[in-house]
Amino acid sequence: MTSAVTPAPVPEPVPTVTPGRSERAQARVETIRLLLRKPGFLIGNAIVLFWLFCAVFGEAVAPHDPFNDFFAGHQAPSPEHLFGTDRLGRDVLSRVMVGARDVLIAAPIAALIGVVVGTLLGLVMGYYQGFIDDVLSRIVEAFLALPVIMVALLTLVVLGSSTVVVVLVVGILFTPIVARTVRSAVLAERQLDYVTAAKLRGESGPFIMVREIFPNILPPIVVELTVRIGYAIFTVATLSFLGVGIQPPSPDWGLQVAEEYNNMIAGIWWPTLFPALAIATTVVAVNLIADALQSVASE
Amino acid sequence: MARFLLRRLVLSLITLWLLATIVFVIANVLPTDVGRTILGPFAPQESVDALNERLGTNDPILEQYARSMGNLLTLNFGESFASKQPVGPLLAAAILRSLKLAALALLITIPISIAAGLFAARRRDTKWDRGVVLLGLTSASIPEFVTGTILVVVVGVQLKLLPVLATPPRDADPLTEIRYLLMPATAMAIVYFGYIARMTRAGTIEVLQSDYIRTATMKGLTTGQVIRRHVLRNALIPTVAVIGVQIGYLFGGIIGVEKIFNYNGMGQLMLFAAQRKDIPVLQAGAIVVGVVYMAATLLADLIIAWMNPRARASLAR
């Protein structure tokens, strides 16, 4: 799957000594100031916030009950139903509004699992190198050789699909990708003086990894997390479309597309197009944020 | 160079073995009744038992593992559980179709995206540049199945420009075949456009900022000359790496596209094998996709080495 391509880790700026706490806080303020000047960051956040609002308050603000109001089936968009009605006569606008819920819970959790586990693995691989690194690298590479969607499909078919399983599977499949990125970032760091100094002080490996190296590779990890959330939405939506992701009767966007895409040929495009656009806007928004974070991190 | 190749080959074989094991483990996590899955809930128990006996799915797990690994070593992929046909020819036909589709997608996307990337890099920070970046970001974010369905409706059904199915009639000539594959290939090409264009842009900008390009420009060469003589070769290195990795991942996106266009390539084969728990097909399919991925990355590495003298030197060592 396309989700494999990760932006190259950004090892710079390279501090030669561990920055102090106040310096870090200052850097953080500066980062935020830079981010707020990026239009992509602002637009991306606005869109994401809009969908988050829909996910939380969707049912309260939707014009109709997305689950229990049945009108005539497949009505074209009209002032009464701005996005038309679906095959059972439910209001598409209302369903698109609440359809954000599943994916906006599932995708970030999946990305978080991938990034947390992947970072731990990457730290261990990059710091210790040698035998552990060789073995883990082989396993990571074996995983990377298979498209995420294909492995996810296989696993979900065997384990049975439920939102929890989807989250776990996508999270685990993102782990090797994150691990590889973090590993190369760690490789660049461990040659630096502050790591050598810590070693000379007799600090333990875990301490150096967590307290010394980790804070310095945090920026690329944050970027990675945002990028992963984008891919998680892409992946979860695709899995739902293939019938192994989020299960009906959820109004999930990918599922809505899967349930209605056959009807596009009959000229009934609205139950497919609007959830599809919702997926598109969300992923684009998350990527805009990731893009801004990345450019700020490398400035 | 030979040592490098040998090392890569050995590592690839180890990776393939791990891959086969991972797939085997996944497929056998839960004790599933393969016979029942294939025959459906309404089949008599006697036929289910007979089928399980014939397929050997009741044997001890280690025995099954040894058998499946042994079969892979001898390139004997066994017989499909579901269709009772040998997996080898089934897979060969499917991979051939998918490769055609993927090749066409890359053929469409590579020149366009590289051109777009160069175009944007030369107009860095103008509205043209931002337009290309935004377009790339958008096109890479939208899943293939969404792009595919929109294409079907607009190009296939409304405008009636292209056939809505990817499978050409029997004995079609290559041109007809391309016509049938054009729409699914475009759906895939759009997603890859984003990656390749952005990578080319980033690579070009980096090179343009480097000292030797400044020197070349100061020597009085036009921008076009500079790009042709100096920039392209270096700027395309990350792009080639991306394309190499993409080929493996093309097969993920291909599932959704093949589903919409009812094209019987690897995607469809794997999707239906997964639904029927057809383990021999799944395992062989995963191995084949893995081989394709590794071959592609290896090829990309070699091209990079050829393009970059420094990398070539390090490879030779």
Place this chain on the structure above:
Amino acid sequence: MDQLRFDRIRRAASPLELDLVESFAQGRITRRQFINRGVVLGLSMPTIAAVIAACGQTPAATPGATGASAAPSASDGASAPPATEGGVIRVAIQRPAGPLDPVGMQDLGSYGIVAQSFEFLCTLNSAGDDIAPGLAESWEPNEDGSVWTFKLRSGVKWQDGSDFTAEDVVATMARLAAAGNAGLKGVIDEQSAVVTDPTTVTFNLLSPNGNFPYLVSVFNAQSVITPVAMESGMTSDEVKNGTGAWKLDSYDQATGATFSRNEAWWGGRTPLDGVEFTFFDEIGPMVTAYQGGQIDAIVQFDVLSGEALFNDPNFSIIATRTALHRQIWMRVDTGQFADKRVRQALAYTFDREAMVQQLFRGRADIGNDHVIAPIYPYFDESVPQRNRDVERAKALLAEAGVPSLNAVLHAGELLEIPDLAVLIKSGAAEAGINLEVAVESLDTFYGAQWCPGEPAEPPCSGAAELGIVDYGHRATPDVYLNAALKSNGIWNSSQYMNPEFDAAFAEFQAAVGVDAQKAACKKIQTILNEDVPIGVPYFYNYLAGNSNQFTGVYSSALGQMFFSSASKVA
């Protein structure tokens, strides 16, 4: 009524036939049902016509020329738009699950392909709703329906040039009995079919069966007649043969199959030169392919994927009323639905008419919580229909002491079932029944919710308390009654055990006349409607269709489409 003519017919008729003739004469069955049943019992067309005439109706208006088209001929299409000779029809069909093993096949894709080259003793009438003479020219039962004699068509040849004889039929039946064919199990054993003479086969049934011809017809898809030399498990895509109108030229599991005209077919020369099948795994792409002009006919589609076809003026839909249905089972032995009133309450919340509209755009019959579909000749319409009545549902719940109820409704991921679950949930909410819909892959659903293997006895005792399961079309309701509802039935997921029902079912099975069958069905319908071990909201139509460029195509409800009299419109 012309009493004299009528009496002459009565004197010549066997008891089974007599019962049918009387049922019709007294208006208890419709003319259409009479014709269909008459064909089953082996009445000749002249006799059927005579009875209808005697009863003062015009036989000329016989719908669908049932049975008369014993040898389907091009003349069928003559009344339609001018037809041409030649051409190939391109057909979309679901991909066969495996090699074409006529005895072992279980899927509609294989049924549809096999039925092109191979034929049945009793084929499908051109109206697509009942049987007609096929390889058997005529058939008749003995007095109680325990011995059936089939007269075979003479002069029929296998595609390899050898003669078709009674030996082939007997060998086929022995193979089917040995394989435990679902339709013939308990009806015949390996010795039941015997050769009387080269063109006559006698079946000595294990017990009387008034519906036997259905079991050796197109409605029992595995009962295609194969040559003596055929072995069980041998596949017909490798050994290409058959007696049918089409010869298999090529077969590729991945793409499709092609057939060309069998010049030596007993039914005459087919107008079309050939049939080309393309295999699909889903219905959506079939519709897309039709829209794109790449195929001409679709063997089966569903309303939700095929909406485009309904709005297409150039597409003729072949809608066949069937017994295809869904059962919403409720555990009667334990759990929240053990009280009959709670089950009735849920059934009163179904908005059946809305379901038929929303899920099938009206192409379904309303169900009444029993499995006797309105298409069966013995369906009794006097049992009152249950309609949506929320107040009644609330009252029943209050009576049962259950003011509100929370339950999980299990559903498999199949066709409209997830949507049906949503509609049931929505309708039940108003009566205070809160359902949570759980949709699972079919695999998990059948194995964990519907009929888990453990505990094995009684069957299905591990089933969930509430769920929706699918049932395919059967020519008779025996399987539904026997497996899903009889005490200890193998698919009895509601764990329904009612001696009264079992007795009514036994009565139905023993009954050989329409009257007796209908009387038994009335009991069955009444008991099930009252006890509600299963809710049955509808029986939906089987949908197939073809482009208006072709005429004379007809279809069974089991994936078999017939093209022998089809032709291309000029």
